[in-house]
Amino acid sequence: MTIKIRRTEPGDYEAVQRILAGPKAVWGTLQLPFPSVEQWRKRLAEPAESLFSLSACVENDEVVGQLGLQTFPDRPRRRHAGQIGMAVRDDWQGKGVGAALMKAAIDLADNWLNLTRLELEVFADNTSAVRLYEKCGFTIEGTLASYGFRDGQYADAYIMARLRGPKPSAGS
Numbered sequence: 001m002t003i004k005i006r007r008t009e010p011g012d013y014e015a016v017q018r019i020l021a022g023p024k025a026v027w028g029t030l031q032l033p034f035p036s037v038e039q040w041r042k043r044l045a046e047p048a049e050s051l052f053s054l055s056a057c058v059e060n061d062e063v064v065g066q067l068g069l070q071t072f073p074d075r076p077r078r079r080h081a082g083q084i085g086m087a088v089r090d091d092w093q094g095k096g097v098g099a100a101l102m103k104a105a106i107d108l109a110d111n112w113l114n115l116t117r118l119e120l121e122v123f124a125d126n127t128s129a130v131r132l133y134e135k136c137g138f139t140i141e142g143t144l145a146s147y148g149f150r151d152g153q154y155a156d157a158y159i160m161a162r163l164r165g166p167k168p169s170a171g172s
């Protein structure tokens with residue numbers, strides 16, 4: 001199976017809404033159940049330049065995963081950082097889509113945007129996500145107690161980050 005990563009386009013709104021409508025996607029993120037197609041159409045229509053949204057496509061260019069990398073060009077002291085959020089459609093999880101999205105985001109961050117700190121928040125009991133992030137070089141920096149309300153109760157989250165040293169200059 002080939003997984004192609006490309007920029008999310010405005011026309012992807014129905015696919016993105018479908019990804020985030022899945023019970024597992026709702027459980028793992030801060031999205032609410034019953035996402036609105038219209039809200040996603042508006043959100044994708046004019047994305048901020050500081051947000052790099054990537055989509056994972058499988059057969060027939062079907063979008064089954066989405067990753068957002070938020071940067072902070074207007075905040076001088078946070079220009080080195082990027083925040084990541086992602087979700088894979090429920091029926092496509094565990095097939096390498098998340099790993100492909102994260103690999104592309106890290107390449108973008110390291111080699112094109114020159115970000116040195118990538119960070120994300122993840123529910124502490126979301127073991128598949130935590131494992132994926134650890135495999136990609138993220139470490140747990142701390143626990144955010146009762147971070148989010150999920151299915152009737154508060155759930156803790158980890159803040160995780162991946163730090164990269166500055167690239168040596170040419171010739172050094």
Ligand SMILES: CC(C)(COP(=O)(O)OP(=O)(O)OC[C@H]1O[C@@H](n2cnc3c(N)ncnc32)[C@H](O)[C@@H]1OP(=O)(O)O)[C@@H](O)C(=O)NCCC(=O)NCCS
Pocket residue numbers: 024025026027028029085086087088089092093094095096097098099100120121122123126127128129131132135
């Ligand atoms: C977390 C998520 C993005 C991972 O994407 P995915 O496509 O399912 O993951 P992949 O198939 O690429 O697997 C990558 C790695 O994740 C870990 N992983 C994935 N599924 C796993 C599972 N069921 N149990 C344990 N580890 C798992 C493994 O380390 C795996 O690497 P391996 O196959 O070499 O062992 C996806 O499951 C998802 O969207 N979940 C719901 C929404 C969510 O939780 N988003 C994250 C918010 S922080």
